[in-house]
Amino acid sequence: MADLHTDERRPELHARTTGPMRDRLGRREPRQIDLRDTTSPSPGTSVAGVMQPLLREAFGEATPLRFVFWDGSSVGLDRGITAVIHSPDVLRRILWAPGELGIGRAFVAGEVDLEGDIFAALHALRLAVPSDIRLSFGALRSAARAARKLGVLGLPPPPPPEEVRTRGRRHSKRRDREAISHHYDVGNDFYRLLLGPTMTYSCARFAESTTTLEEAQTAKHDLVCRKLGLDEAPGKRLLDVGCGWGSMAIHAARHYDATAVGVTISHEQAAEARRRVAEAGVGDRVEIRLQDYRDLGDETFDAISSIGMFEHVGSKRMTEYFQELRRLSTPRGRLLNHAISSVGGSMLGPRSFIGRYVFPDGELIDVGEVVLAMERAGFEVRDVESLREHYARTLRAWVGNLEEHWDEAVAAVGMFRSRVWHLYMAASAVGFVDGGLSLHQVLGVVSDPDGASGIPPTRRQWL
Secondary structure (H helix, E strand, O other): OOHHHHHHHHOHHHHHHHOOOOOOOOOEEOOOOOOOOOOOOOOOOHHHHHHHHHHHHHOOOOOOEEEOOOOOOOOOOOOOEEEEEOOOOOHHHHOOOOOOHEEEEHHHOOOOEOOHHHHHHHHHHHHHHHHHHHHHOOHHHHHHHHHHHHHHHHHOOOOOOOOOOOOOOOOOOHHHHHHHHHHOOOOHHHHHHHHHHOOOOOOOOOOOOOOHHHHHHHHHHHHHHHHHHOOOOOOOEEEEEEEOOHHHHHHHHHOOOOOOEEEOOOOHHHHHHHHHHHHHOOOOOEEEEEHHHHHHHHOOOEEEEEOHHHHHHHHHHHHHHHHHHOOOOOEEEEEEEEEOOOOOOOOOOOOOOHHHHOOOOOOOOOHHHHHHHHHHHHHEEEEEEEEEHHHHHHHHHHHHHHHHOOHHHHHHHHHHHHHHHHHHHHHHHHHHHHHHEEEEEEEEOOOOHHHHHHHHOOOOHHO
């Protein structure tokens, strides 16, 4: 077997040529090892037997799924979902990063696989450890004992190269550009495989059980346009903050004759958004800028959409963010903030899998805090809508796209990054199902001094 340390430094070589056999989703085929190997337990003792005290400390008497180890031994009932542990290096990762970061590193590196329905496996783990998967002292002690018996105590294996640590002052313009680039500047071809033809990386809106992902994303854009009042008069000026690949701006121009400015700090997003604007024939009404929202100057807009952008702002800059958007708004101008939320708030810190691999410096803010901050900035909040279940379905569709186009995704961004996205999206879907995560659209308006807002009397016009 190739040395795992070398594999992690050379991920493409490992994934495509010299590594162990893998199935089409990049999972290693379970292997047997010689029990005389120095990393094996003493003869006659299975790895499962060594690991069982650790699993009991972590999960109690009943393990949430079946665990199969590199010597072929296993523990737990076969419920159709299995965690396959391919390498004793998993123990070293857990000892040095005792929580989701260590486990996430092992998954990305291919040392752990979840077989069967990944959503069911993650849901079972979530039920077994509902609040914090950071290991207790007792579990750490059991992990150390297991590692000693298996002969794998030592320095931590290097993390997969997709891991990132941002530098500098949090949410400075330079650090924000670094964080955004890590997430978005990985190749538009990958996002095209993942997101489908709308190239929309935010929660869709599924009106019916038969609604397709493309139809649901179009319906979401239409809902946002109507909430912002773009249907009430042609030619309104829209600012789309964090415009992604231009889908919202294109929809507003094409269907509501709006003039739109989309801003992003991702070079690859800007280039692809401009191409899509030209392809859609709306170049006379849509401008895509490689620009930070803090650099918009004295411009004003009738409507502002912030869709999937707010998670990158952070609670410390939240007040500044809404004050800046208020400054950019005309009288009776509307703002729609569409963002993932978490009760009590949740900072995606550097010891979390999401913070280190997916959204560096990301933060999920309680919707109550969002409403309060918008009001303090001068917006009158007129509507709050949760689309939590819709995001669970959106993520399931994205996971389906990734699995269907797995080989193409690996060719585009590599095995490790593809595994990051597979785990991140499936785990997020579970969070939206059980309510640990939510998604809220909050609509605010700059009312006139006499209280006139221009908001329709009911939601009927939006639907």
